[in-house]
Amino acid sequence: GAVVSQHPSWVICKSGTSVKIECRSLDFQATTMFWYRQFPKQSLMLMATSNEGSKATYEQGVEKDKFLINHASLTLSTLTVTSAHPEDSSFYICSARNRDLSSAWETQYFGPGTRLLVL
Amino acid sequence: SQQGEEDPQALSIQEGENATMNCSYKTSINNLQWYRQNSGRGLVHLILIRSNEREKHSGRLRVTLDTSKKSSSLLITASRAADTASYFCATDDYGQNFVFGPGTRLSVLP
Numbered sequence: 001g002a003v004v005s006q007h008p009s010w011v012i013c014k015s016g017t018s019v020k021i022e023c024r025s026l027d028f029q030a031t032t033m034f035w036y037r038q039f040p041k042q043s044l045m046l047m048a049t050s051n052e053g054s055k056a057t058y059e060q061g062v063e064k065d066k067f068l069i070n071h072a073s074l075t076l077s078t079l080t081v082t083s084a085h086p087e088d089s090s091f092y093i094c095s096a097r098n099r100d101l102s103s104a105w106e107t108q109y110f111g112p113g114t115r116l117l118v119l
Numbered sequence: 120s121q122q123g124e125e126d127p128q129a130l131s132i133q134e135g136e137n138a139t140m141n142c143s144y145k146t147s148i149n150n151l152q153w154y155r156q157n158s159g160r161g162l163v164h165l166i167l168i169r170s171n172e173r174e175k176h177s178g179r180l181r182v183t184l185d186t187s188k189k190s191s192s193l194l195i196t197a198s199r200a201a202d203t204a205s206y207f208c209a210t211d212d213y214g215q216n217f218v219f220g221p222g223t224r225l226s227v228l229p
Contacts, residue, residue: 006161034217036219041224042221042222043207043219043220043221043222044162044207044219045219046217046218046219091159093161093162095162107152107164107167108152108164108209108217109164110154110161110162110163110164111161112160112161113159113160113161115159
């Protein structure tokens with residue numbers, strides 16, 4: 001159990017376009033999901049915390065108008081990179097906690113990631 | 120802000136040897152977790168160790184936690200080529216999110 005999927009797994013787009021990435025918890029409800037960004041050979045940096053039914057909480061330095069997050073249901077959060085530029089090229093990873101699992105609620109389950117390349 | 124810091128940043132060993140990676144952090148934590156990431160892939164959860172625990176085992180993995188020194192170590196015994204990956208520690212400070220360390224890139228040579 002506790003599987004998180006992401007779609008698409010990779011995307012190439014032209015500069016100036018917007019890209020939407022979906023994160024789904026497949027077999028559990030996730031009231032909170034997290035979005036991370038990872039540059040090559042670097043660690044994961046938390047971008048924002050996505051809360052179902054409310055506004056996302058962004059980390060310092062992350063532009064909320066550029067990285068739009070929508071947590072429309074208990075199993076789906078989307079990250080839209082608006083007006084993407086080459087410097088937005090990165091590996092975007094989402095995660096979710098399964099708060100229904102009394103023994104493992106503290107564990108974050110990660111999606112497989114989405115590789116974005118902006119030309 | 121980055122909390123956990125792994126040491127070493129890169130480690131290369133021969134198959135069969137043990138690999139030890141360390142993680143240090145700065146603030147009080149609820150738990151510390153270790154993750155593995157194969158190149159270009161998502162993260163796989165390895166072990167969670169709570170602040171009141173000192174050691175945990177899972178197969179060939181052994182994790183220790185020293186809250187007085189704010190440090191943790193991950194030991195992989197009898198390493199295999201398939202263990203080649205990046206390993207990250209992440210601290211949970213009672214908040215809603217984790218803070219990841221920079222990671223250790225482990226290469227196990229056949």
